[in-house]
Amino acid sequence: MLLRDYVAHLTDERRLSAHTARNYARDIAVLLELAGAVPLKRLQVHDVRRFIAQLHGRGLDGKSLARSLSAWRGFFRYLARDHGFQHNPCAGIRAPKTAKKLPRTLSPDEAGRLLGTDVEGPLALRDKAMFELLYSSGLRLSELTGLDLGDVNPDDATVRVTGKGAKTRIVPVGRYALQALKAWLAARQPLAKGGQRAYFVNSRGGRLSARSVQARLERWAMKQGLGRRVHPHALRHSFASHVLQSSGDLRAVQEMLGHASISTTQVYTQLDFQHLAKIYDAAHPRARKRG
Secondary structure, eight states: OOOHHHHIIIIIIIIOOOOOOOOOOHHHHHHHHHHHTSSSOOHHHHHHHHHHHHHTTOOOOOHHHHHHHHHHHHHHHHHHHHHOOOTTTTTTTOOOOOOOOOOOOOOHHHHHHHOOOOSSHHHHHHHHHHHHHHHHHHOOHHHHHHHHHHEEEETTTEEEEEGGOOOEEEOOOOOHHHHHHHHHHHTTTTTTTTTOOOBBBBSSBBOOOOOHHHHHHHHHHHHHTTOOOHHHHHHHHHHOOOOOOOOOOHHHHHHHHSSSHHHHHTHHHHHHHHHHHHHHHOTTTSSOOOO
């Protein structure tokens, strides 16, 4: 009952997306499972610490635990406001830190192999357009699937996307992506249901799901001979890394990616350094010690 009311509060009052509300609900359902027969009003800080330890033991990393704690804190704030709860047992608890992993990217050659093939048929044209756009403009997967007709402006070569926190930004679109998008729009009309505004649609004419994009890209990458699975986010990472390598303009990359903080974008400077280090090791006669 409390969880159902909270989800309604998230969607109706806070105007969060259904997808985000489901993620909150999933994390809170885990809290209820861990609490078992103990009423939520009786949970104490030591209980929540024990729950975090249990989840850590199940293999959850620091990022996942931090997300769970954030969801739990918000839930208890709501319970205090609307249901008379007296304290928040999650206050002051921090998730254990996880070593920050660098995002895996494609090399420029791999990106060229992935996207450099000619295709035929509406679904293949759609897939090529999606993957070109992800790599061209650094979109998040949710931003791609959320695109509507009119969001891409071929006249000024831009795309308008709605990112995290419902923030809208305008991002440049490259020449190859524009060509692929033009070819897809010509093939889209027979597929799309009447009145469907989604830019990318599935074979039944509805909006394409994120899971479908991921599955299509994995198959596409294997077919192109990359020899490994490629996630849509890898194209976003590759976009950021390659633009940074070419321009060195961290602020511009931050703006295009839609990062609220430049510290988030700075992870790509590490990728850029790794790229330079490889070139140095290969080219400099004294780069490596020899026994």
